[in-house]
Amino acid sequence: QRLQEDSVEAKSLIAKYDISFLPTFIFSPVLLQYPSFNRSWSILGSVETDGSLVMRQPVPPFKNLSNNNSVDGLVLVTYLTDDACQTCYNVSIHRRALLGYGVFIANESFVDVASLEGQALVEKYNLTKVPTVVLSKEAGAYPALKQFWESVGSIERGDVFVFRNLNSIPSLVYRDLPTGSILNSSAVSA
Numbered sequence: 001q002r003l004q005e006d007s008v009e010a011k012s013l014i015a016k017y018d019i020s021f022l023p024t025f026i027f028s029p030v031l032l033q034y035p036s037f038n039r040s041w042s043i044l045g046s047v048e049t050d051g052s053l054v055m056r057q058p059v060p061p062f063k064n065l066s067n068n069n070s071v072d073g074l075v076l077v078t079y080l081t082d083d084a085c086q087t088c089y090n091v092s093i094h095r096r097a098l099l100g101y102g103v104f105i106a107n108e109s110f111v112d113v114a115s116l117e118g119q120a121l122v123e124k125y126n127l128t129k130v131p132t133v134v135l136s137k138e139a140g141a142y143p144a145l146k147q148f149w150e151s152v153g154s155i156e157r158g159d160v161f162v163f164r165n166l167n168s169i170p171s172l173v174y175r176d177l178p179t180g181s182i183l184n185s186s187a188v189s190a
Contacts, residue, residue, distance in 0.1 A: 079094070079133050088130070098135075125162050132163045153165060
């Protein structure tokens with residue numbers, strides 16, 4: 001059964017089970033009879049005193065009921081390009097990777113490193129290699145992406161995600177900003 005958030009029944013269930021995000025799922029306890037479901041349920045949700053199964057891990061994007069009904073997981077992506085480098089990799093390759101992690105991209109912008117906005121990003125995040133990508137703090141709503149990000153980038157003040165480890169992807173051609181050199185990640189990591 002699908003309920004609208006503002007219905008009397010939905011409001012009652014939200015209060016009864018202390019639901020903090022929408023959409024969510026409430027299942028009957030019969031699903032625990034399935035071994036594969038039973039094994040994973042402790043990670044995904046709770047078993048309530050009445051036996052109901054309530055999902056406790058949100059799937060972004062979701063409405064955060066405990067934060068002024070904000071919608072979490074709508075990621076803004078800034079691709080920092082180097083238009084002067086004709087051989088540098090196409091920063092758009094990050095889009096496919098983000099979608100693979102289930103990231104909902106709300107807006108994308110391309111900023112050249114030579115522009116005022118590009119220079120501001122370089123300075124703000126102490127960037128040393130371009131092209132690269134910067135994700136808004138909403139990327140933190142994706143636990144798998146956040147865990148993976150530790151190996152390829154940093155999470156900066158304001159919870160902004162910055163891709164830094166260009167050597168994590170073989171054969172990327174990029175510019176090293178301090179030296180101005182054009183490098184290949186395969187040659188650098190070897």
